[in-house]
Each structure stands twice: as structure tokens, then as C-alpha cells.
Amino acid sequence: MTRTVDDVSVGSLLRGWRRLRRVTQLELALKADSSARHISFIETGRSTPSRSMVLHLAEQLDVPMRDRNALLLAAGYAPSYPETSLAAPAMTTLRAGLEQLLTAYEPHPALVMDGMYDVVTANRGVHLLLDGVAGHLLQPPMNAMRLTLHPQGLAPRIRNLAEWRAHLLERMERQAALRSSRPLRGLYEEVAAYPVPAGDAPAGPAGPGAAAGPPLALPLLIEAGGRVLSFISTVTTFNTPMDVTVSELAVETFLPADTETAAALRAAH
Structure with missing residues (x-):
């Protein structure tokens, strides 16, 4: 505990x-x-x-x-770090920079999340994956963990759900412990309790374009547009933040893990 x-x-x-x-x-x-x-x-x-x-x-x-x-x-002292709303005028340059970064990453999916995994903004590559997701999961603030693991979200289309789910839950649990965050712990307990779709099993190769041998990192294998796409994700945070809001932002990007996924994204762009 x-x-x-x-x-x-x-x-x-x-x-x-x-x-x-x-x-x-x-x-x-x-x-x-x-x-x-x-x-x-x-x-x-x-x-x-x-x-x-x-x-x-x-x-x-x-x-x-x-x-x-x-x-x-x-201890009786004033707070040292401001917490500025991302919608504030002072954040205009930061918002513009994030939007520019996400746009430049297209057609590959990319999104920005806050400390509770609520999606602040996302590019068109992410929207390509959302077909069939229940409307209530897309209402703002859209939460990346609920969106991914809910039975009415992406979970039924994730081919390696057991492995990807374990990865996400471990990530959330580690963050909840590092931050000693009750809200994040509550979110973890909520999504960990979601039923896993029947028939979930370890996935095979993503397709003819998949690399031979073991993957370089755990891929996300997800059905979209009638084919299985394979992604490797990265998470980036700000170096030496001086604002609470900025310190909790994270940019997650999804890099195609095989040539078929790269081609499918270019065709859909």
C-alpha cells in the first residue's frame, strides 16, 4: 500500500x-x-x-x-512556485510552442497531458485512432488513461492489451507514489478496476512490415482503419520548470514501429 x-x-x-x-x-x-x-x-x-x-x-x-x-x-512561508493556468495570457508562448511541436510531429500521434493524464491538446494523428470510442470518454477533459483502458475506449482494439495495460498501470502507480497524490491514486484504482475485454491474449507480429526479432521497446499494437498499427511511445517533460502547471505537463509522442504503420499514417494524413 x-x-x-x-x-x-x-x-x-x-x-x-x-x-x-x-x-x-x-x-x-x-x-x-x-x-x-x-x-x-x-x-x-x-x-x-x-x-x-x-x-x-x-x-x-x-x-x-x-x-x-x-x-x-x-512552515509558515509563502509558496515559492506560481501555478499559472495554461489558458492565462502568460502562457501564450508556451501554448503556441506546444501546438507547433504537435503539428510538426504529424502524421504521427502526439498529445500533451497534465499531471492527472487529462489531455490538454492533441494533434490530428491522435484523432485517427479515436474512431468508435464512446462519446462520454471524448468529453473534456479527455483523460488518456480512461480513454485507453475503458472497455468502450481503445482497449478492445489494442492487440497486446495485457502488456500495454500492465505498462500503463505500473507507470501510474509509480507516479502516484512519487507524488504522494490521492487524486492520481484514485484514478489508478478506477482504471485498474475496468474489466479486460474477453479474448485478450499476447499479440503476434503487427504485420508484414514488423521487424524481425524482439522489439526495441514495448510497442502499442492497435487496430485502426482495418489494419494493425504499431507504435513506440516517448514521454517528454520540461527541464527545470519554474511553474507548478509546467512541471506537471508531459508530451507523449508515438513513433511508427514498422514500415506499414508509417505508410498508413502518411496515407491517412
Whole structure:
């Protein structure tokens, strides 16, 4: 069971993150160039950490930006990182850059997700895969995990659903633990409970264009347009973000894994 960080005092919050990361007080002290005694005093409330110390310890524990703000508030300080709506004027350049990136990736599917896997924007390559998906799954905010694993979503057309489902659930579980996020844990439990379509079995080769031998990475094999398409996905995040919203954005792209998929995408573009 994933441990969550519940207490609102800065010492207990830091202790929760330290235990979540499976780091001892001595190990954290060595990383932070401090002492185990000082770390103990902070955790028990006998010592109040400075603002810089809170941020330094959070950095050593790889605490997400949103939760670093929570640590600062618990210690009596103002949040350090803004959380700007993606629709805000200040985000105009970022939005334009993301749209340009997704358009440039066409005809290959690509999308941008937030920290809850809600789709912020997607290119036309993604829409090619959505034929037959139930309307309620396409209502905004469209959630990538629900869309993929729901029995009325993409799941019935994913030829290697057992492997792809296990990959997605492991990814979600890891993220929920790293962020100590109850909402993300709730989403994980929801999609993990979806029934798996009958007849799911390990898939064979995607088609004549599939590469011989073992794949370079786990492919997504999905039926679309009367054929099986094969993709390898990549996930990209922003380097050194300074805003909570930006820190939680991820760009997922799908690269054709065989020549048939590449040809099918070009023909449909």
C-alpha cells in the first residue's frame, strides 16, 4: 500500500516524504550537508527550518513542485512556485510552442497531458485512432488513461492489451507514489478496476512490415482503419520548470514501429 503524507506540520510532512523515499535521517543529513540531529529536530518540531532549508531538503527528497509549496506553507512561508493556468495570457508562448511541436510531429500521434493524464491538446494523428470510442470518454477533459483502458475506449482494439495495460498501470502507480497524490491514486484504482475485454491474449507480429526479432521497446499494437498499427511511445517533460502547471505537463509522442504503420499514417494524413 502506498504511504501518503497526511500531517500538515512541516516536520511531519518532511518525515512523510523521507519515509516515502526510503531515506534515513542520517542519509538525508549527509545529502543536505546537515546533521541527523538537526533533521530529527525539524521532524519533531523542536526546530523550525528556514525557508531555504525547507527548499533544500525538498530538493534532496525529490519532492514535486506542488508539494514544495505545501511544505513552505506548513512552515509558515509563502509558496515559492506560481501555478499559472495554461489558458492565462502568460502562457501564450508556451501554448503556441506546444501546438507547433504537435503539428510538426504529424502524421504521427502526439498529445500533451497534465499531471492527472487529462489531455490538454492533441494533434490530428491522435484523432485517427479515436474512431468508435464512446462519446462520454471524448468529453473534456479527455483523460488518456480512461480513454485507453475503458472497455468502450481503445482497449478492445489494442492487440497486446495485457502488456500495454500492465505498462500503463505500473507507470501510474509509480507516479502516484512519487507524488504522494490521492487524486492520481484514485484514478489508478478506477482504471485498474475496468474489466479486460474477453479474448485478450499476447499479440503476434503487427504485420508484414514488423521487424524481425524482439522489439526495441514495448510497442502499442492497435487496430485502426482495418489494419494493425504499431507504435513506440516517448514521454517528454520540461527541464527545470519554474511553474507548478509546467512541471506537471508531459508530451507523449508515438513513433511508427514498422514500415506499414508509417505508410498508413502518411496515407491517412
